[in-house]
Amino acid sequence: MDIKVNVRESEGDAYVVDLAGEIDVYTSPKVKDAITELIDQGHYNLVINLEKVRYIDSTGLGVLIGGLKRVREHGGSVNLVCTNPQIKKIFDITGLVKIFGIFDDEQSAMKALV
Amino acid sequence: MDIKVNVRESEGDAYVVDLAGEIDVYTSPKVKDAITELIDQGHYNLVINLEKVRYIDSTGLGVLIGGLKRVREHGGSVNLVCTNPQIKKIFDITGLVKIFGIFDDEQSAMKALV
Amino acid sequence: MNAPEAAAQAPGRVELRIPAKAEWVAVARLAAAAVASRLRFSMDEIDDLKLAIAEACTNCIHQSEAIETIEIRWEAGPTGLRVSVNGDGRGPRIESVKSGSGEEEARAGGLGVFLIRSLMDEVEYDVDPHRGPRLVMVKHVQS
């Protein structure tokens, strides 16, 4: 019942945010802080890896949407790595599959950024 | 929140009862039935494998104690396979380590039977 | 994992009360999973119920700061599960909508209720001005 957030630099100007655990109303501020910090530092091409996320709620989706909006203002984008079927279903139901790039592995998410 | 019970014949006259899941006040009757059936059929040398048991309560312990008492009346014995530290702790606290043979793997539990 | 004997289970009623604070929502979520797994729900349906109930709690928390506790009531019957989520405050009056702390929060609130409506079979929502918001949701078990 916690979230682990790890931020690392990748190829080009891209950054990867690895999330592990559960993103809910309690833990999502921690995710938001990490994404906000990256954007404040001028990094607008992000891959957010949700492979180890077991649960996400609307607050977590809100954080991802907020991040996407901010990077788009700077011509950047957010691609997600997501393999968990239940989480994929949440992106389907909400129609967010249409606004995020969602990929099965980090490499594809990375390639699609640039 | 369920228990899986599997009974199989092994070397000699010995039988192995594989348990997987959680043994509590709700699921222990299923365990008791399996052990009782074996004993009723005249099998008094049992290995009960708890390697895949994540939780056991006093009802579960009561079923194991009951089985041990019945096989002892016929000169048999019950050896347990247990590697989970939390479950080992329960056997320690209750002093049941002294009345059951508790082993780290099935082979040792089997050898100690005969 | 889903005990077939659960099918024949007697109806049951479970009630949970947690503080209306973000850190306690996980307790409701795990209790929701535990209750649902006592019925004939699939793993996917259990996940749906967890999320819907957690969203209802989150909604209570965002609704008004006057809400102090959240009460969740599950009624398990042979055809499914009925869940009500009530915010409960001690203040003289619960404002019906909290002035959101920004666009993102309002958006999340909308998404939350949208998710609940998508995941549950029946949803009723109202706000009692003296007690707070109340969501009643039903999910049927596949027969």
Next chain:
Amino acid sequence: MNAPEAAAQAPGRVELRIPAKAEWVAVARLAAAAVASRLRFSMDEIDDLKLAIAEACTNCIHQSEAIETIEIRWEAGPTGLRVSVNGDGRGPRIESVKSGSGEEEARAGGLGVFLIRSLMDEVEYDVDPHRGPRLVMVKHVQS
């Protein structure tokens, strides 16, 4: 997994009511784990709390058939967790001890209470003849 920020958490009170039936004890057990994980308990201590609370519920169920519901109340404070488990019946009177259905059941009862005393730091036990058994248990967080 244990959030360090949980250390600074405000006190909270959680209440759960389940039917006094074997199949619902798992709900109390999972809720117990969820509540404990909001505090600074180690994984081992969370397992201890799960078992102690489940044993208290099991004890209520074995105590008397007149008991219909079990109420569990957690009070989380900065020094630890206080848990009370009450059996509650609607009958005019709760017999203080159920005539056991055999030696094994009585044995298990004794083992259960013995386990609770071993796993918790403080335990108080009494039976209210009009309401049923009541167990109050405290576990301190290591400081």
